[in-house]
Amino acid sequence: MLHALELLWQNAPLLLDGLWATLGIAAAATFFSIIGGALLGMMRASWNNAIVQAAARAYLELFRVIPILVWLFVFFFAVPAASSLDISGTLAAVTVFSLWGASEMSDIVRGALKTIPQAQYDAGRAIGLSGAQLHLRVILPQAVRRMLPGAINLVTRIIKTTSLVVIVGVVDVVKRSQQIIERTKEPFVLYAFLLLLFFALCHPLSRLSRRLEKRFN
């Protein structure tokens, strides 16, 4: 045990460096997922244009049926090859996780907005609220409560799925651990560390999500 801690302590700078990469990608993807998902979700909930709706559905379906791994390849290898754009592994990762997260988030947002009865809109308008006031003060505050559990769950999924970035050359905490294993031949210690790390990152979020879900039901 002491030996394990010592090993981790000695390699702490490397592991922290990897952890920052992991968290950085997850945080950026979460940020863009929330913004993109909110916009797309509101659009899907209220813009009844056949083309808009079909385009949104196609986008969602693409990310539902094609594995994230494949999308990473697309943005890291295929897009640069086809367009002469230079896309780093990190940029590819943030792009893919943001696009995927936004598609999932838009479902959560749309679902929550659809649960707000039409009569709440009427009641808000009947006291003279403007469209922006109606959404900011009446509709969204109610909808956000219903979005929170799903949104938090999505964040845990994003954090877990970041481990895929290894394949596009990003050195995240998983990759760092593998490098240390190669050098020290201590797979058990490092995999145990990864297990505990992801558990510590995701379990509190998962519990929070379940608590909120219960509270709103």
Place this chain on the structure above:
Amino acid sequence: MTTTANAPVLIDAACVTKFYDTRKALDNVSLAIHAKEVVVILGPSGCGKSTFLRCLNGLETVQAGSIRFHGRDLARPGTDWRPVRQRIGMVFQSYELFPHLSVRDNLLLGPVHVQKRPRAEALRQAEGLLERVGLADRLDSFPRQLSGGQKQRIAIVRALSMNPEVMLFDEVTAALDPEMVREVLDVILGLARNGMTMVIVTHEMGFARAVADRIVFMDEGRICETNTPVKFFTAPDTDRAKRFLSRFLY
């Protein structure tokens, strides 16, 4: 309750026609509402009562006709309804309090954020109105902690706190348990006594008779009969109204 036929016309709806897609919900409805008048609209389910009320404050658009209010025709496209809605309050069957806001914030939302009145003054008024409906101690409650009758009285106060000139009531007791109907109707009767102009849709016949200056009977999107409450309930002019009323007798 009072003679109002000579009072000035506040809302003048003329030949209002409204379609939902191809279905005609209002067919040439003309009704002038005088200041301080209490008009009660009766009629079978689906005859267009709610639709008519909703047209008066722009929750529905009309396809033909005019709605004159303070010299302007609201039925024209491009009407800015927000100032109008501050002067025409509406109360719904299902209360529609904002569940995430306390009673205080429900009552202040319009006065403070729409009318930009000082918060302290709006709060004082809200407290006075709550007192009048017997809910002075409920300022900090949330809607979920209130009974249906209490919620509906708060909803009435929410509309009143905008200082409207006209109030529209759409079957405001229809969702209530019988023992709570009275407390809400009493509030509306109180408003009538104080000279509030009101258009009321209700299925409470006794209340309609007691509160109305004029009964408007609708059927299939049209106004079928307009009469005084006494005449309407004792000897209505039209057969349709007779048939309608007979369904309320046992």
